[in-house]
Amino acid sequence: MRNGKTALVTGAGGFIGHHLIKYLIGQGYVVRGADIKHPEYEETAADEFAIADLRVPEQCLRVTKGIDEVYHLAADMGGIGYISAFHAGITLNNTLINVHTLQAARHHGVKRFMFSSSACVYPQYLQKDPDVVPLREEDAFPADPEEGYGLEKLYTEKLCQYFTEDWNFATRVVRFHNVYGPLGTYDGGREKAPAALSRKIASLHDGDELMIWGDGRQTRSFMYVDDCVEGIHRIMRSDYSAPLNLGTDELVTVDELVDIIAEIAGKSVKKCHDTSKPQGVRGRNSDNSRLRTVLGWEPKTSLRQGLIPTYRWIEQRVAAELGFSGIAAE
Template identity: 50%
Template sequence: MVRRGITGAPPRTRRLTRPAARLASDSGPSERPGVDAASRRLVLTAGKDRLSVVTDTDIVPSGSVLVTGAGGFIGGSLVRELRQRGVGRVRAVDIKPLDAWYQRVPDTEQRVLDLADLKACQEAVEGIDLVFNLAADMGGMGFIEANKALCMLSVLINTHLLMASRQAGVQRYFFSSSACVYAADRQVSPDVTALTEGDAYPAMPEDGYGWEKLFSERMCRHFQEDFGLHTRVARYHNVYGPLGTYEGGREKAPAAICRKVIQAQLDGSGAIEIWGDGEQTRSFTYIDDCLEGTLRLMDSDISEPLNVGSSESVTIDQLVDIVEAIAGVRLERHYRLDAPQGVRGRNSDNTMIKRLLDWEPTHPLEGGLRATYEWIASEMGLRASASV
């Protein structure tokens, strides 16, 4: 299936051979686009019953913090955000070798551990007050469709980490769930009604990955009810941004489309491949909103799962339109109708998070895609010629 557009193919550029989505730094934490470091001034008082101190703009967790999955996109970004907000002791854990971490944040304790093992979890939580569990085997639709058993094995990570956290007296535990927990029969149309937290039941989640996330949500609930371990659960909706995976099969749609548009310019093909017919709908959440929502939820007294996602719904074709406009090109589109597509439509209903946290994601899709495109273009060796 092909739709033709006006092709604008710039001269070919050699692709750089640097690792995908990886940042190694020996200097102090750097700011992401749109982050104002000057506004981060601590207020000196904090209630003794709180797990954070309050700044004029930010929540700053107090005590010792563990971030699992810290070698990945969201986990690594959270470690960096915690350090930028002034958190003193952050332990970063991932199964990947250190040289494969997407980000390595200075002045943090970094450990390589397989958290599917209970003893490794016990080592990870020793002396820790707050746990942010972002460790999982996951990726884009192509990956989770082809690796259902591997995705489900992540249940060992959350189960053992909950057990170890209870034994170690951890004060609060955060679990990163996913919009993939929502019932498939509520997502059969592109003009889907935005999903509320109650739409996860009766249960019919994404096979493999979605079932693991839903089961792990229940584990968090019952560890709080039965053992008094305070748990928090966020259902992330398609998180994207700079420093994320953009190739190799684990990337999600925003990064994949950015990469394909850039590659079409590098190789002069003037065309890109799109999985599906382009009419499926999604909402995409910029990394800064994901981190802010995560920290606000962790600081709250809300134990029920909450959507952390943008409510700005677009079709995949509209997503491509935005990236093409940023790049200043129009490309021929080849539609692969036999490729994994996931549900027909998915969007986040933010009624509950606005009511309970007085907040919802604020970054518009175009701005987040621009930052993402420019970073991927730099990684791939294409000087970004973004339109203003």
């Protein structure tokens, strides 16, 4: 049963946007997706899908017209190797996308606008130890974000704040902490660690050597995509306009992440570390205290629980590409 509300999901050809559209339709929305490309691995569930380059103001005006709520996920982004290598292009593209989409949404009188930010906004000086203290929302200042991608995200968070304070335009800001799951990018250079490691392990035979970026002791927390899209909608429906972390606080080293994936795969691997490769900050974890206070909710899917369907999906893709089947029973 549709509820009469219209939603725009930008970045609808991407991983989180594709899953979010399915979730919103399940909640009764009429959904328009917009992206520069269609989803790669599955047909969109959107009621309407607009191919649009959101760096162009006129195209932002076109896709935001007649919309109640904008879930703005469109971004030039990728894993640590990608965002470390292309500061100028990423910053320019995302500045144009975010400023023009935000302005177009206000022009059309959109009721609520959600901006997808990132844990990359947090200061690098707080993330130099693998045994990191979980990051609180207020820790973003004094600022020292990830160059390029993180700096632009932090700027747009403030722009959303100013739109709300000066023009009473309702905005929400969500800071994602490492989202993973099926139907996400798993090769090509833009993939995140869970997908990259799943692809590598799926390509190996039992006992083979696995190359890991960094020394394997860097730490992260990871959030399953089903929790992510539920959290996005809960934050949008809340009355809280300041930035909120959306992630889990289950901290693991990259080596421990490898061990979990290898166990799911039913394979043993020999870890080999390449410390010349980008590895990002030494440690990053989400403090969910404010999320629990605001929503009375937080992501609940454990890392191993979420990695099972994630690995299985990637394993099937890799097996089809390589022409072999080494799928282990769970």
